[in-house]
Amino acid sequence: xxxxxxxxxxxxxxxxxxxxxxxxxxxxxxxxxxxxxxxxxxxxxxxxxxxxxxxxxxxxxxxxxxxxxxxxxxxxxxxxxxxxxxxxxxxxxxxxxxxxxxxxxxxxxxxxxxxxxxxxxxxxxxxxxxxxxxxxxxxxxxxxxxxxxxxxxxxxxxxxxxxxxxxxxxxxx
Numbered sequence: 001x002x003x004x005x006x007x008x009x010x011x012x013x014x015x016x017x018x019x020x021x022x023x024x025x026x027x028x029x030x031x032x033x034x035x036x037x038x039x040x041x042x043x044x045x046x047x048x049x050x051x052x053x054x055x056x057x058x059x060x061x062x063x064x065x066x067x068x069x070x071x072x073x074x075x076x077x078x079x080x081x082x083x084x085x086x087x088x089x090x091x092x093x094x095x096x097x098x099x100x101x102x103x104x105x106x107x108x109x110x111x112x113x114x115x116x117x118x119x120x121x122x123x124x125x126x127x128x129x130x131x132x133x134x135x136x137x138x139x140x141x142x143x144x145x146x147x148x149x150x151x152x153x154x155x156x157x158x159x160x161x162x163x164x165x166x167x168x169x170x171x172x173x
Contacts, residue, residue: 007048054094
C-alpha cells in the first residue's frame with residue numbers, strides 16, 4: 001500500500017477565530033501547506049484520514065481545556081479550505097488526544113498496511129504528538145512535515161518537534 005495521511009484536528013473549533021480553542025493566526029498559516037500536501041498525496045494514491053475532536057457536552061477534558069468541538073456544533077467540522085478532501089467515510093471522530101484511543105483508526109490502518117503514516121495538523125504538542133506516539137508504538141514509520149503542524153504555544157511546538165524526532169524516531173521534515 002502507499003501512505004496514509006492523518007490530518008489532525010484541522011477543524012473549525014481550532015482554526016477559525018472566535019472559538020474557545022482557536023489556535024491563532026499563526027496556526028492558520030499551515031492551511032495552504034496542508035492543502036498542498038493532501039493534493040500531492042491524493043495524486044500519489046495515499047489514503048487521507050481526518051481525525052477530528054468530537055466531545056460530549058460534559059466531557060472530562062473540559063476540566064483541563066475550555067469547552068470545544070462539541071458534537072452537534074460546527075466546531076468538529078473540517079475547515080472549508082480542506083473540505084474537498086473529505087469523503088463520506090474518511091473523518092474519524094475522537095474524544096481524546098490520540099487518534100487511536102477509542103476509535104477505529106488502528107483497524108483501518110491494519111487493513112491497509114501503509115508504507116508510512118504522514119501526520120499533519122494541530123496541535124503539535126498535544127493531539128499530533130499523542131497520535132504520532134501511538135503510531136510509533138505500533139511500529140509504523142511516521143513522518144511529520146514541520147511546516148504542516150502548528151500549535152498555539154510556540155515553545156511547546158518546538159519541544160514537540162524535537163520529541164517526535166529524537167525520542168519517538170519520527171522523521172521530521
